Amino acid sequence: MTGNQLAFLVLAAIGCLSALGVVVFGQNAVRSALFLVLNFFVLGFVYFALGAQLLGITQIMVYAGAIMVLFLFVIMMLQLRQDSSAKEPTDFKRPFAWLFGAALALSVMNYVVMPLSMTAESPVGDEFGRPQAIGNVLFSLYSWPFEVTSVLLLIGIVGSILLAKRRI
Amino acid sequence: MANDVPLSWFLIMSLVMFTVGGVGVVIRRNPVVVFMCIELMLNSVNLTFLAFARYGITPGQTIEQANASAMGGQIAVIFVMAVAAAEVAVGLGIIMAIFRLKNRADVDDMSALRG
Amino acid sequence: MNIPQWIEGLANGTEAVGPIPGPILLAVVKVLLLVLPILILVPGLIWWERRLLSWMQDRIGPNRTGTITIPDKAPFLRGKKIRFFGLLQPIADGVKLFLKEDITPADIDRKIYFIAPAIALFPAFAIGGTLPWGAIRAPFEQGVSGLYRFLTPVANVDIGILYVLAISSLGVYGVVLAGYSSNNKYSLMGGLRSSAQLISYELAMGAALASIVLATGSMRMTDMALEQEKPLWGFIPAVQNWFILTPFGLLSALIFLICMVAETNRAPFDLPEAENELIAGYHTEYSSMKFAVFFMGEYAAMFLFSGIFAAVFLGGSSLLPVNWEHLAASVPSASGFFRGMAWFNYWAGPLVFLGKCAGGITFFIWLRATLPRLRYDQLMNLGWRSMLPLGLSNLIVVGFWVVATKLWGIGGGWATWGLVMSILVVFYLNILAGTRKEALSFGGRKVAMKDPAPRRAVTLVDPNKP
Structure with missing residues (x-):
């Protein structure tokens, strides 16, 4: 086992455990959100390990730095008004959900992951993940989706203002 | 880097995250946590995109194909992030609006439309 | 050897x-x-x-x-x-803080309470990871050379400035978690305020830095330092092109300066710890070492943000915005002196950089002594209605400048810059004239503070309840 593999295993272990933490260990919403922050942070490092610098740092900035802060903000605002630290009740759905989840995971494992496990690395060079390369492609080949995304973000802004304002 | 880490490891990590996120959507009752689980699933898909962008799907592809798929995968991740950001802004707004109406937060309360 | x-x-x-x-x-x-x-x-x-x-x-x-x-x-x-x-x-203070009783309040979220100071400290130190504190290029050399390139920055990556933004955006967690876990309404309010404030000002900070990235053509912080050694405005070779000396860079610098104060939760943006409203805000319930750790983080963040300001806008580690190498080449009579100055400038770089950091901190303190604390709505107005539009319009103008410089040379670039800038100013003044009577200016505080019309009672038929 090489150093890269070891590093990946550590990152993956933290990532998977924190993902479990979001669902299982997090008794209340704040704990869940914290586990998710950890997960996104580690995921940023996994992206670094894949060589995608720009996306790794964007992951940390957008997810861990902005989206999760928004989540925490909303959770805390809800908790200001309501003391909802009570544990959620368990019901019959729980074991079935895990069962189906495991079945899904195993089937995807069997039919998708295992056949691909021998895939060799593609001959992409050092350019992979460089901001310049991504920028060149993003603003030439993918400029139409880029513009559409900007419109989508605008709609998101307007929509959230509409939802948040009491009186327009 | 990542020369000696097999592609399947990344895929397995992504798979675990996706499954856990999906189960979480089903079993958790707090709408904010459900939302977070959806984010988890989105991120696992992002990881898959990037892994495939790095390693390519078809073995023995040419350099042009590899570069195109590498770029395409990364750009897909960028778009997923942008869409997720918009989705979070609107989704949290909806949760706040529902909370303002109902004064509690539980997915099972959001049943006013069921007739 | x-x-x-x-x-x-x-x-x-x-x-x-x-x-x-x-x-x-x-x-x-x-x-x-x-x-x-x-x-x-x-x-x-x-x-x-x-x-x-x-x-x-x-x-x-x-x-x-x-x-x-x-x-x-x-x-x-x-x-x-x-x-x-x-x-x-300070040593006496430190000893006192070490020896104080460490009070743990009742009914707290214990794990988060203990981990919050550490989370606050981490980004404050990690933010300097891409900060170059010495010149990356020795004088009279082409390209990257010299001793300092081996010692600084810690990671000379392509995404340097994005890294700064990403890590500084993590700084909010320490404050928010401290506020949440303390089981204290004041702390919680402090944490909430802090998260809203940091989200708001990050955007403007990103816009300010993005215009510099656009002007440099790279996100590497060492490339920014190299860019600032070029001739001023593209045509004055004796002076270095420090970004604070360029018009767009000056605007960016002002925005960055204000956002930097907001990001570090310092006066006049210290609403998360406003003592007349929130006791001590998020660290109300912290005592002894944990309290000291919060302060450590705040000062380290101030220090490193000043360093980033120096590296991005103030020419990094050079003492004066003077191009000694050009002077040495063009003034043969004093060539030796100018050569000496160039080498002095290179070797004294880290000390000069420290001096610039100290200057930044002095500025922070000066602000604290001078300005009263902003009210919450003023804070939000400043962030969203002044800083963000300014930063974005600056970004647009720099974009025009870059393209025009590529197309028509330096003169064309500046002419286009002036044209677009004047159009934007006229546009802005028009908007301002239209909305002055509303809440845009701080003078309209009646409008800003007035509660909207009373909420209508919402009647919702809930089928689950009889």
Whole structure:
């Protein structure tokens, strides 16, 4: 086992455990959100390990730095008004959900992951993940989706203002 | 880097995250946590995109194909992030609006439309 | 042994010190060279803040601690006092904080409560990871050269400035978690305010830095330092092109400066710890070492943000915006002096950089002594209605400038810049004239503070309830 593999295993272990933490260990919403922050942070490092610098740092900035802060903000605002630290009740759905989840995971494992496990690395060079390369492609080949995304973000802004304002 | 880490490891990590996120959507009752689980699933898909962008799907592809798929995968991740950001802004707004109406937060309360 | 060659060997991995490979050793040295000065200087900063504040407020401040009176039985200097101007005060403060009782409030979220100070400290130090504190290029050389390139920055990556933004956006977690876990409404309010404030000001900060990225054409912080060694405005070769001397860079610098104060939760943006409203905000329930850790993080963040400001806008580690190399080449009579200045500028770089950081911190303290704290709605107005539009319009203008410079040369670039800028100013004044009577200006505080019409009672038929 090489150093890269070891590093990946550590990152993956933290990532998977924190993902479990979001669902299982997090008794209340704040704990869940914290586990998710950890997960996104580690995921940023996994992206670094894949060589995608720009996306790794964007992951940390957008997810861990902005989206999760928004989540925490909303959770805390809800908790200001309501003391909802009570544990959620368990019901019959729980074991079935895990069962189906495991079945899904195993089937995807069997039919998708295992056949691909021998895939060799593609001959992409050092350019992979460089901001310049991504920028060149993003603003030439993918400029139409880029513009559409900007419109989508605008709609998101307007929509959230509409939802948040009491009186327009 | 990542020369000696097999592609399947990344895929397995992504798979675990996706499954856990999906189960979480089903079993958790707090709408904010459900939302977070959806984010988890989105991120696992992002990881898959990037892994495939790095390693390519078809073995023995040419350099042009590899570069195109590498770029395409990364750009897909960028778009997923942008869409997720918009989705979070609107989704949290909806949760706040529902909370303002109902004064509690539980997915099972959001049943006013069921007739 | 040739020391420069040895260091280069360490960087290339051909040399090693005992069992430690060269690159790893060099990485550790880089990190230590970044972190140790901060750790050593933070107590000094606290002393400097207290003294400077007291001078500005016409007080004396802590000036006794450390003063030694030579006893009468000493062979010489009997009864003389050796003064340290209170320099030992921070050490006394530190000892006091260590020895204080560590109070843990009841009914807290224990794990998060204990981990929050650590989370607050981490980004404050990590933010300097891409900060170059020395010139990356030796004078009279082309391209990257010299000793400092092996020592700084810790990671010279393509995404340097994005890294700064990403890590600084993590800084909110310490505050928010401290506020949440303390089981105290004031703390919670402080945390909430802090998260809203940091989200708001990050955007403007990103816009301000993005215009510099656009002008440089790279997100590497060392590339920004190199860009600032070029001729001013593209055509004055004797002066360096510090970004604060360019018109767009000046605007960016102002926005960045304001956002930097907001990001570090310092006065006048210290709403998360506003003592007249929230006791002490998020660290109300913290005592002893954990409280000290919060302060450590705040001062380290101030220090490193000042460093980033210096690296991005103030020409990094050069003392004056003067291009000594060009002068040495063009003024043969004083060539030796200018060559000497160039080398002095290079070797004294880290000290100059420290000086610029100290200047930034002095600015922080000056602000704290001068400006009253903003109200919450003023804070939001400033962030969203002034800083963000300014930053974005600056970004647009810089975009025009870059394209026009590429197309029509330097003169065309500046002409286009002036044209677009004047159009934007006219546009902005028009908007301002239209909305002045509403809440845009701070004068409209009646409108801003007025509660909207009373909420209508919402009647919702809930089928689950009888």
